[in-house]
Amino acid sequence: MAVAVAHAGAVDNRDHIHPEPESFIAKYIFSIDAKVIGVQYMVAGLLFFIISGLLAEVVRTQLLTPQGAIVSNDTYNAVYSLHGSGMVWMTIIPLVTGGFGNYVMPLQIGARDVAFPWLNLVAFWMFPVAGVILFSSFLIGAPDAGWTEYPPISIQGPPGTSLWCVAIFLIGISSTLTGINFLVTILKMRAPGMTFTRMPLFVWAQLATAMLNMVATTALAGALLALFLERQFNVPFYDPGRGGSPLLWQHMFWFYSHPAVYIMILPAFGFISEIIPTFSRKPIFGYKMIAFSSIAIALLGFTVWAHHMFTSGMAPWMQLPFMILTMIIAVPTGIKIFGWTATLWGGKIEFHPAMLFSLGFIVVFTLGGVTGIFLSSVPVDLHWHGTYAVVAHIHYVLFGGSIFGIFAAVYYWWPKITGRMMSNKLGAVHFWMTFISFNATFLPMHWLGLMGMPRRVAQYSDTAPYLLNSFTLVNQFVSISSFVLAASTLVLLYNMASSLIAGKKAPPNPWNARTLEWQISSPPPYYNFKKIPAVLKNPYEFSEPLPYLGLDPSDKDDVHPDPTHHTPVGAHA
Amino acid sequence: MAQYTAPRKQGLGPGFWPVTIGLTILNVIMSFGIANLDIDKYLPEAAAPAGDIDWLFKFLSVVGNTIFVYVVGYIVYFCIVWRRKASDGPDAIGIQIHDNPRLELWWTIVPTILMIVIAVFSVRIWISLQNTLGDVLTMESIGHQFKYEFRYPRLKQSVYDDMHIPVGTPITLHVTSADVIHSFWVPEVRIKADMVPGLVQTLRFTPEKIGTYRIICTEFCGKEHGNMVATLHIDSQQDFGHWIAAQFKAQGQGNGPINLASGQAAAGQALFGQKCSTCHSTGDFTQKIVGPGLGHLLNDPDHPNLVTGEKPNPEDIAHVLVNGYQGPDNSQGKSGPSIGVMPNRQANALSNADIANLDAFLVSLSQNKS
Numbered sequence: 001m002a003v004a005v006a007h008a009g010a011v012d013n014r015d016h017i018h019p020e021p022e023s024f025i026a027k028y029i030f031s032i033d034a035k036v037i038g039v040q041y042m043v044a045g046l047l048f049f050i051i052s053g054l055l056a057e058v059v060r061t062q063l064l065t066p067q068g069a070i071v072s073n074d075t076y077n078a079v080y081s082l083h084g085s086g087m088v089w090m091t092i093i094p095l096v097t098g099g100f101g102n103y104v105m106p107l108q109i110g111a112r113d114v115a116f117p118w119l120n121l122v123a124f125w126m127f128p129v130a131g132v133i134l135f136s137s138f139l140i141g142a143p144d145a146g147w148t149e150y151p152p153i154s155i156q157g158p159p160g161t162s163l164w165c166v167a168i169f170l171i172g173i174s175s176t177l178t179g180i181n182f183l184v185t186i187l188k189m190r191a192p193g194m195t196f197t198r199m200p201l202f203v204w205a206q207l208a209t210a211m212l213n214m215v216a217t218t219a220l221a222g223a224l225l226a227l228f229l230e231r232q233f234n235v236p237f238y239d240p241g242r243g244g245s246p247l248l249w250q251h252m253f254w255f256y257s258h259p260a261v262y263i264m265i266l267p268a269f270g271f272i273s274e275i276i277p278t279f280s281r282k283p284i285f286g287y288k289m290i291a292f293s294s295i296a297i298a299l300l301g302f303t304v305w306a307h308h309m310f311t312s313g314m315a316p317w318m319q320l321p322f323m324i325l326t327m328i329i330a331v332p333t334g335i336k337i338f339g340w341t342a343t344l345w346g347g348k349i350e351f352h353p354a355m356l357f358s359l360g361f362i363v364v365f366t367l368g369g370v371t372g373i374f375l376s377s378v379p380v381d382l383h384w385h386g387t388y389a390v391v392a393h394i395h396y397v398l399f400g401g402s403i404f405g406i407f408a409a410v411y412y413w414w415p416k417i418t419g420r421m422m423s424n425k426l427g428a429v430h431f432w433m434t435f436i437s438f439n440a441t442f443l444p445m446h447w448l449g450l451m452g453m454p455r456r457v458a459q460y461s462d463t464a465p466y467l468l469n470s471f472t473l474v475n476q477f478v479s480i481s482s483f484v485l486a487a488s489t490l491v492l493l494y495n496m497a498s499s500l501i502a503g504k505k506a507p508p509n510p511w512n513a514r515t516l517e518w519q520i521s522s523p524p525p526y527y528n529f530k531k532i533p534a535v536l537k538n539p540y541e542f543s544e545p546l547p548y549l550g551l552d553p554s555d556k557d558d559v560h561p562d563p564t565h566h567t568p569v570g571a572h573a
Numbered sequence: 574m575a576q577y578t579a580p581r582k583q584g585l586g587p588g589f590w591p592v593t594i595g596l597t598i599l600n601v602i603m604s605f606g607i608a609n610l611d612i613d614k615y616l617p618e619a620a621a622p623a624g625d626i627d628w629l630f631k632f633l634s635v636v637g638n639t640i641f642v643y644v645v646g647y648i649v650y651f652c653i654v655w656r657r658k659a660s661d662g663p664d665a666i667g668i669q670i671h672d673n674p675r676l677e678l679w680w681t682i683v684p685t686i687l688m689i690v691i692a693v694f695s696v697r698i699w700i701s702l703q704n705t706l707g708d709v710l711t712m713e714s715i716g717h718q719f720k721y722e723f724r725y726p727r728l729k730q731s732v733y734d735d736m737h738i739p740v741g742t743p744i745t746l747h748v749t750s751a752d753v754i755h756s757f758w759v760p761e762v763r764i765k766a767d768m769v770p771g772l773v774q775t776l777r778f779t780p781e782k783i784g785t786y787r788i789i790c791t792e793f794c795g796k797e798h799g800n801m802v803a804t805l806h807i808d809s810q811q812d813f814g815h816w817i818a819a820q821f822k823a824q825g826q827g828n829g830p831i832n833l834a835s836g837q838a839a840a841g842q843a844l845f846g847q848k849c850s851t852c853h854s855t856g857d858f859t860q861k862i863v864g865p866g867l868g869h870l871l872n873d874p875d876h877p878n879l880v881t882g883e884k885p886n887p888e889d890i891a892h893v894l895v896n897g898y899q900g901p902d903n904s905q906g907k908s909g910p911s912i913g914v915m916p917n918r919q920a921n922a923l924s925n926a927d928i929a930n931l932d933a934f935l936v937s938l939s940q941n942k943s
Contacts, residue, residue, distance in 0.1 A: 003786055029783065055877070071798045073797065073799070074796060077793070077798075078574070104824075145793055146793050148590070150754055150792070150793070151797060152753045152754070152770060153753040153754065153793065153794060156753070156908065167580070233906070240769075240770045240771025240772070241770070241771070242880075245771075246754060246770065246771070246772075247769070248768055250708065264802075279669045280655070280667050281665065281666040282666070282667035282669065282670075283669060283670070283671050285670070285671070285672060285673075286671075286672045286673075286677050287671065287672070288672075289672070311756065311765050311766055311767045312767050312769065313766070313767055313769045313772045313774050316703055319699070320696060320699070323692065323695060323696075323699075324692050327688040327691060327692055328688065330684060330688055331681060331684050331685050331688065332683075334680065334684045335646060335677070335680065337683060338644075338677075338680045339677075341644055341648055342673075342676070344647075344648060344651035344652065344655060345585075345586065345647075345651050345655065345668075346586065346654065346655060346667050346668030346670065347651070347655045347667035347668075347886055348656075348657040348661055348665050348666060348667045349650075349651070349652055349656045349657055350656075350657045351653050351656070359648060359652065362644065362648060363645050363648065366640070366641055366644045366645070367641060370637035370638075370640060370641055371637070373637060373688075373691065374630070374633050374637070377625045377629065377633060377691060377695040378699050379622070379625070379629055379695060379696060379698040379699055379702065380626060380629055380630050380633060380695075381583075382626070382702075382764040382765055383626060383630075383763040383764065383765070385760075385765060385767065385791065386758070386791030386792060387791060428767070450616070450760075451615075451616060451760065451771050452616075452760040452787060452788065452789060454613070454756075454758070454789050454791040454798075454799075455791070455793075456793040456798060456799075457799030458798075458799045459799035459800055460799060461787075461802070523626060541669070542666040542667070542668060542669065543669045571803060
C-alpha cells in the first residue's frame, strides 16, 4: 500500500488535460469524449428501442385474431424480423456496451477517456447509420425471415434483405472496434493501484464482453458477407442446389449469436452487481466467484453455439458435446444468481427503483435460465424448438435480463449522467407495471408453444385441441398484457422528461455508492478526474473509509490549456 | 462515515430456519405434484418417445422448480427481514461479510451434480431416439412451400396433406425439402426435424394411440408459413390396410413405367390439340397463352432449361407431364417470376401411352423447326 500511496502522490496529470471543445459540433455531435459518446449511444438506442417496441406491438395486434387482425402476411413477417434485429443489434448491444460501457467504465477505472477516442467516435457513428439503413429497408421491402435470416429463404427474400446484411455488418464492425477499445482501456488505463481484484464488477463484465465482441463478431461478418454476395452477385455459398450449404450459415450465425447472448447479458450482470451492494449497504457476496464466472461464461459461450441447431441436421453424435457444454454454463450462471441472493442477506435493503429492477431481474432471469436447461436437453428441445416456448425463453432472458438490467442502470446512473434526480415514486410505478405485465405477456407463451403454436406465424389455428381449448383466448390475453407493457415505458419516458425539465439537482453521490464515478461531481467534468486517483482496495467495503487517494471532490473546471505537452494515444482534437 | 458495529450474536437472522423448512415443504409438495402430473391428459402421448420425453420434462421441471422456488423464496424473505427500517440511521450498513467458501463450494458442487444427472438421463433417452426398431414402415416426407408431401414404399405417386400410419408399427421417416427449410413437428409425438433442402434427416417413432394429430411447420418458410399444416392419421392396422389399398387402386395400380420410345408424334399432335393447346402454343417460349410456347423446348438459347430448371430431354419433359408444375420459371437457369399452374397427369387424365405420345410430339417440334 505504501507503494501505491507514494505513486499516487507522484501522479499529477493536471497538464495532460485538454480544454473542452467550444463549438457545438465538436462538443455534442463529433465528440471524442467517451461520456458524450455514451450518451449519444443511449439516445440513439432509446429511439431504436421505441421503434422496435412499437413493431412488437404490431405483431401482438396481428395475433389478436387467428386470421391476423391488421397487416398482410408479408408485412407481418417484415415487422417481426425488424423487431428482433432492431432489439438485438440496435438496442440492447449498443446500450449495454457502447452506452453504459462508454459512460461508466472509464469513470470506474479512474481514466479520463477510453484508449482510442477517435476509434470510439468512428464506432459510434456506424451505429445510427446502421440503424437508419436497417429500418429504411421497409422502403424497398424489408427482410422477412426473422432476425436469424436462415437461407435459402433469405436468399429469395425481399430486396431489403441485402440492406439488412449491410446494416448488421456495419454494427458488427462497430461492436468489434468497441471491443478492442474497451479491452485495451481496461487492461492499460486503470488508475494506479486498481489491480484486477480491485476492479468494480461492472468493469469485469465489460472486460468479458469486450473479448466476446472482438472475437465472435468477425464470424458474423463473414456469414453476412457471404449472404450478401449470394444475393447480389449469385455466388452460391448457401444454395444447396448449387453446392452450397444452408447449415454453413447456421453454424457461422450461431457461432456469433450465441456469444452475442452473453454480450447482451454480461453487462447487465455487471449493472446489478453494482446496484445490489449499493442498496444493500454490503460487500458483494463472493466477489471473486462473480468476477471469474463472467470470464468462464464468456469462454464457455464460444463452445455451445450448435445447441440452437439440434433439429437442424447436424450429425446426431455432435448433439451430445453441445448439450453437455451448454449444461455446464448453468453452473457459473447459478454462482452469480446465488451470490446476488446471498448479498441481500444481512443487508439494509433500500427499495430504490434501480434495486427493484435488479431484484426483478434475478427473479425473471432465473426463470429464463431454468427454461434454458430444458432447451439444452436434446430430447426435450426436440419438442420445444421453433415454438412459442422458445419465444418465451428468449424474452425472459433478453427482456427480463438485459432490458430489466438497462432499466436498473438508467435509474442508477441517471443522476450521474444528467445531474438531475428522477422520481422514485414513478420509478416504482414503472417497475411494478413492467414486472406484472411482462410476466403476463411472456409466461403464457410457454403454454402456447408446448401445446403446438409455432413461432413466426401470421395466422394460427383457433382452437387448441386440449386444455383451455383456445389459442385465441390466450393470444388475446398475451396481446393485451403486451399493450400494458408498452404503456409502462411511457411512465419511464415521462419520468425522464420531467427530471430533465424540473428534476432536483443531483448531489455527486446520491446513493452513497463507493465506485469512483460517484466521488466526482454530477455530471462529471470534461476530463473526469483532475488528478488520477490511486486505488487502495475494492469498492465494496461499506464499513471503511473510501479507498481512494488524490481525489478532490471539489473538482471544478479550472484547468488551463497547455498546447505544448505530450499527447496521449489519439486524444488530440 | 458509516458506523459499523458487528452484531453481538451473528445468527442467520429472524425466521431463517422456519422459512427454509417452509420452502422445502413447498418444494416437496410441488415436486410430487409435478411427478404425478398426467401430461397425456393435456397433450396426448400418441407415439413412443413421447412418454420418455415427458418423463424427462417432468424431471427437469422438478429440478428447475426447486431452484426457482428457493431463489425467489429467499429473495422475498431477505427483502422483508433485511429491509432498511425507519429506525435505521442514514449511515446504517449491513453485515459486512464477503464470502463463505464452504457455502460457495456447495452451490457450485450441487448444481454440477444436478447437471450431470440431467445429462445422463438426457443421453439415455437420446440413445433410444437413434435406434432403428425391428420391423418398420420406412417412408419419406418432403416439405414444399406450403404443403407436405408423403411417399410410401411401392406407391408410385405421392400423397399430400394427409399422412396415414398404422398403430403399433415403428416408423422410420426420412424428411427433406424441395425448396427452403421447413420443419416436421407433431406435438403429440414430441419430436421434430427440420426439412433441409439437400439433406435427409431421420425421425423414428412408434405410433401408440389411434387418432388424428397436427403436423406443423416450425421453421419460417415464407408467406404462408402459418398455414403450413398437415394431418397425421394414426390408423388401426385394418384401417391403414384399407387406406393404402385404396391409394394403390386410385393411382391405377400397375401404371408401370412409361415407355418413351413407343411414343407416336402424330398421335401426340392430336392429343396436344385436345389437352394442351388451351394453355400452350407451338411457337416460341415467349408466345405465352397461359404457359410458355413449347415449339423450341430443346433448342432455345434464351431458355436453355425447362421451367423446372432441368435440362430439356425426353425424360424430364415426361416428368413435367406426370407431375404438372407450379412454381417459378427457371428456364433461364436461375429462379425467375412465378408462372401459371400446370395440372398433373391425374387432372389431365393422361395414360402412360398419352405421355409417351405427347413427349414424342414435343421433341419432334424442336427437331422440325431447328
